[in-house]
Amino acid sequence: MMKDLNKRSWAIACTLCLCLLLIAFTSTAFAKKNRLSVGFTTEEALENLQMGEAMQYTEMGAVFWPLVYDQLWIMGPAPDYEPLPMIVERWETDDYQTWRFYLVKNAKFHDGKPVTAKDVAFSLWYLPKSNPAWDYPDNDIEDKKTMKIIDDYTLEFTLAAKWPGKYPPASWMPVLPEHIWKPHKRKLGKFVNKKCIGSGPYKLKKFKGGEYIWMVKNKKYWGDVPAVDEVVFKSYGSQDAISMAMKKGQIEFIGYNGAPSVAYEDYKKAENIDVAISPGIALVWFSFNLHKENGIQDKLVRQAIMYGIDRERLIQMVYLGYAKPADSFIYPEMDTYNPDLPKYNYDPEKAEQMLEQAGYVDTDGDGFRTDKKTGQKMSFEFLVPSAWPDEVKLAKVVKEQLKDIGVEIKLKVVDLDTYYQFIYTPTDDKFDLSVSSEEPGPNGSWIWEFVRGYNNGGAGWNQAYYDNPEFDKTLDAMNAETDPEKQKALTFKLQEIVSEDLPYALLLRADMIDPYRTDTFEGHVATMGGFSSWINSWTYFKVRPKK
Amino acid sequence: MGLKGFILRKVVAACLTIIAIVCVNFVIFRMAPGDPVRMMFRDPRVSAEKLEEMKQTFGLDKPLSGQFVAYVKGLTRGDLGQSFSHRRPVLEVIAAKIPATLLLVVTALVFAILLGVALGALSGWKSGTKLDTFILTASLTMYSIPTFALGIILLLVFAYHIAIFPLGGMATPASLFEGAELVWDVLWHLCLPALSIVIWYIGEYVLLTRSAMIDVMGQEYITTAYSKGLKKFRILKNHALRNALLPVVTITGVNLGFAVAGVIEAETVFSWPGVGRLVYDAVSHRDYPLLQGVFLLFAFSVVLANLVIDLIYGYIDPRIKVSG
Numbered sequence: 063m064m065k066d067l068n069k070r071s072w073a074i075a076c077t078l079c080l081c082l083l084l085i086a087f088t089s090t091a092f093a094k095k096n097r098l099s100v101g102f103t104t105e106e107a108l109e110n111l112q113m114g115e116a117m118q119y120t121e122m123g124a125v126f127w128p129l130v131y132d133q134l135w136i137m138g139p140a141p142d143y144e145p146l147p148m149i150v151e152r153w154e155t156d157d158y159q160t161w162r163f164y165l166v167k168n169a170k171f172h173d174g175k176p177v178t179a180k181d182v183a184f185s186l187w188y189l190p191k192s193n194p195a196w197d198y199p200d201n202d203i204e205d206k207k208t209m210k211i212i213d214d215y216t217l218e219f220t221l222a223a224k225w226p227g228k229y230p231p232a233s234w235m236p237v238l239p240e241h242i243w244k245p246h247k248r249k250l251g252k253f254v255n256k257k258c259i260g261s262g263p264y265k266l267k268k269f270k271g272g273e274y275i276w277m278v279k280n281k282k283y284w285g286d287v288p289a290v291d292e293v294v295f296k297s298y299g300s301q302d303a304i305s306m307a308m309k310k311g312q313i314e315f316i317g318y319n320g321a322p323s324v325a326y327e328d329y330k331k332a333e334n335i336d337v338a339i340s341p342g343i344a345l346v347w348f349s350f351n352l353h354k355e356n357g358i359q360d361k362l363v364r365q366a367i368m369y370g371i372d373r374e375r376l377i378q379m380v381y382l383g384y385a386k387p388a389d390s391f392i393y394p395e396m397d398t399y400n401p402d403l404p405k406y407n408y409d410p411e412k413a414e415q416m417l418e419q420a421g422y423v424d425t426d427g428d429g430f431r432t433d434k435k436t437g438q439k440m441s442f443e444f445l446v447p448s449a450w451p452d453e454v455k456l457a458k459v460v461k462e463q464l465k466d467i468g469v470e471i472k473l474k475v476v477d478l479d480t481y482y483q484f485i486y487t488p489t490d491d492k493f494d495l496s497v498s499s500e501e502p503g504p505n506g507s508w509i510w511e512f513v514r515g516y517n518n519g520g521a522g523w524n525q526a527y528y529d530n531p532e533f534d535k536t537l538d539a540m541n542a543e544t545d546p547e548k549q550k551a552l553t554f555k556l557q558e559i560v561s562e563d564l565p566y567a568l569l570l571r572a573d574m575i576d577p578y579r580t581d582t583f584e585g586h587v588a589t590m591g592g593f594s595s596w597i598n599s600w601t602y603f604k605v606r607p608k609k
Numbered sequence: 610m611g612l613k614g615f616i617l618r619k620v621v622a623a624c625l626t627i628i629a630i631v632c633v634n635f636v637i638f639r640m641a642p643g644d645p646v647r648m649m650f651r652d653p654r655v656s657a658e659k660l661e662e663m664k665q666t667f668g669l670d671k672p673l674s675g676q677f678v679a680y681v682k683g684l685t686r687g688d689l690g691q692s693f694s695h696r697r698p699v700l701e702v703i704a705a706k707i708p709a710t711l712l713l714v715v716t717a718l719v720f721a722i723l724l725g726v727a728l729g730a731l732s733g734w735k736s737g738t739k740l741d742t743f744i745l746t747a748s749l750t751m752y753s754i755p756t757f758a759l760g761i762i763l764l765l766v767f768a769y770h771i772a773i774f775p776l777g778g779m780a781t782p783a784s785l786f787e788g789a790e791l792v793w794d795v796l797w798h799l800c801l802p803a804l805s806i807v808i809w810y811i812g813e814y815v816l817l818t819r820s821a822m823i824d825v826m827g828q829e830y831i832t833t834a835y836s837k838g839l840k841k842f843r844i845l846k847n848h849a850l851r852n853a854l855l856p857v858v859t860i861t862g863v864n865l866g867f868a869v870a871g872v873i874e875a876e877t878v879f880s881w882p883g884v885g886r887l888v889y890d891a892v893s894h895r896d897y898p899l900l901q902g903v904f905l906l907f908a909f910s911v912v913l914a915n916l917v918i919d920l921i922y923g924y925i926d927p928r929i930k931v932s933g
Contacts, residue, residue: 097783104880109890112696119651193659194650252696267783272882274782294783299880302761303776306769312776449893477893479648486653511654522654 121318131236343591528565710883725814733822752812760878862918
């Protein structure tokens with residue numbers, strides 16, 4: 063009996079020891095730093111840390127800087143997309159032109175210096191003055207004299223024009239430490255910015271241009287400290303390499319643009335990987351060049367082209383079904399979306415009738431109509447950048463579809479920089495129509511500047527060389543309207559004009575396909591554009607290691 | 610013509626080539642469509658003043674002749690100008706990438722030459738046998754696989770399925786390796802991209818050495834060597850291979866020259882941060898100064914390598930000095 067008891071005691075003691083050892087090892091394992099690795103392609107990688115266009119427009123840059131720099135406010139997560147205070151407690155305005163922001167009082171830069179209203183004023187004034195500029199319609203401050211530093215934590219400024227609506231001004235602007243940037247204020251974009259000192263929830267640890275960015279959490283962050291110890295943005299030579307890296311557990315998800323639709327099934331089958339589908343943030347449309355003297359100038363031709371395109375087929379063939387038709391610059395889930403816009407459903411017979419009616423007929427029996435404006439074959443140059451493989455495919459399908467209604471399309475595939483130069487100078491007549499794409503985001507009122515008339519300050523974004531005084535008047539009224547309902551009605555009207563006149567023809571919105579590992583982290587935040595985009599840093603703030 | 614005259618003639622020819630390249634280099638990129646200043650701005654709402662300021666910063670406000678003079682003056686001072694896209698001196702941008710490219714290409718070339726020449730010599734020596742057929746078929750296959758596809762295959766096999774090599778890059782991202790650990794890490798990352806280049810170049814060297822060997826093997830001095838009763842290996846090494854190496858030396862020179870320009874496909878697939886990627890980015894950003902710098906370096910290294918080869922030729926085959 064005693065022997066049995068001794069044996070039992072030994073067994074219990076051994077089990078306890080084992081448990082203790084296990085707990086010790088487990089706690090050691092938990093004590094190990096957790097690292098969130100995110101994959102980008104080398105084309106998307108950031109080459110330098112200067113606060114220039116690379117930081118704003120490369121995918122890695124656009125996701126990186128909001129993690130190390132605070133902003134006055136940020137876009138809240140889906141579905142409401144409310145403007146949420148970031149480094150401010152609140153803001154107020156009486157007339158939507160003069161704004162007052164109240165900063166939090168315990169925010170510090172990564173070097174320990176406090177964040178004050180002076181830093182905010184410095185950033186708001188000098189970033190738009192740099193060349194190339196960090197400049198958006200909602201940060202157009204009228205005069206430096208109108209910037210008043212009320213106290214260390216209160217800043218007031220007056221915009222050149224009213225900024226009514228749901229969102230306050232000064233969106234997507236980093237708060238730079240004045241004590242570091244002041245000597246470079248005339249040429250902000252040139253400062254090498256090796257340390258990237260901000261006040262955001264992450265701090266830069268190491269940067270290798272074109273290769274990786276290594277961040278660690280800012281333990282002294284004034285707000286909610288992230289649950290992730292380290293974030294690493296890694297670049298890979300191709301989507302194939304990204305896919306292999308994810309399956310091998312070397313990255314958790316893709317940093318921007320998600321995975322191509324052809325990869326969906328492959329990811330879905332992989333172990334410990336799931337795929338989230340979110341509405342896309344990018345809208346794809348045609349820009350018609352109304353400057354060039356040919357049939358495109360004729361509204362009926364533009365409408366006929368739209369009736370001649372089978373969007374459902376495009377979506378199936380190019381995006382394998384992972385896209386939705388679009389008809390407005392405003393996303394359907396936003397309350398300013400006008401649901402009663404003309405849909406231009408595929409109807410080739412109607413398209414042909416419209417062309418006949420407008421006097422575009424096939425005079426020589428070659429299968430193509432004659433452009434009555436030029437007297438030549440109805441043939442249009444279709445500009446598309448080689449860097450957008452899906453849109454190149456789309457253009458090829460469109461070419462075949464429009465052939466059926468007697469319109470010849472000649473594809474003009476150019477590199478991305480040449481493409482941007484061509485579409486933003488329609489007066490050079492380098493294209494007749496082009497595929498275009500932008501990411502307006504929920505706070506997308508700036509997108510209407512693409513339509514503002516050339517004779518009303520619209521040169522710049524206006525790819526179509528569109529000039530409609532009625533549109534401009536409505537746009538100005540919408541921008542100035544402080545009553546939400548009236549502003550909504552004006553936004554409806556803007557959408558109607560564009561849909562009717564078709565300087566731009568909205569086509570579709572590709573879904574965001576986000577594969578992600580399910581065995582390591584949880585709490586990913588999906589918004590339009592997926593887990594990680596220029597409007598969504600929430601995943602990096604909220605994601606946590608899986609227990 | 611004496612040795613001095615021979616060298617002088619070659620050096621003068623090389624200098625003239627470089628001067629011609631400098632001129633062509635300047636003109637050719639300016640013929641491409643698109644305004645480089647406009648392309649510096651992703652945001653098209655740029656004002657005329659800002660455009661002008663940018664033009665002045667990069668000296669593009671001057672007429673072409675003025676730009677050319679400034680370019681040549683800069684070259685004499687070793688100044689290749691400022692990169693449009695990197696906003697840093699071109700020399701600095703290129704210098705940062707050259708070590709990675711040299712490491713990759715020189716390592717790959719050394720292995721490719723050693724293996725390719727050895728296998729090519731063996732194949733030529735054993736011409737008509739099964740071994741020859743095997744080596745020839747394998748070489749042709751390797752030579753005909755596009756490096757891009759080969760890179761992906763290597764990644765799939767060795768980095769994904771067998772998982773003994775990394776998926777890309779030159780070192781483990783976000784690591785604090787130093788000293789021997791860092792060297793080991795870089796070598797580990799070097800294996801796959803170097804292998805993809807080695808496989809491609811081996812084919813080239815095998816084919817070249819083999820055909821030269823077959824040619825040499827039919828020469829009378831080989832028959833003489835046999836009749837003198839020399840050992841087979843000695844004939845192969847001292848008589849046949851040495852004479853068969855002339856075309857190999859030529860192609861090695863050219864390859865070394867190209868090495869500086871990088872191996873774009875391999876560097877892209879394996880995200881190797883070298884000059885090849887830089888060329889690709891510079892072309893897409895219409896970065897004239899960077900393109901001029903890279904292409905000048907590229908041309909300079911090819912010309913220099915050819916000059917060295919010409920001089921080595923003179924040493925290997927004295928007949929060239931006399932006839933040349």
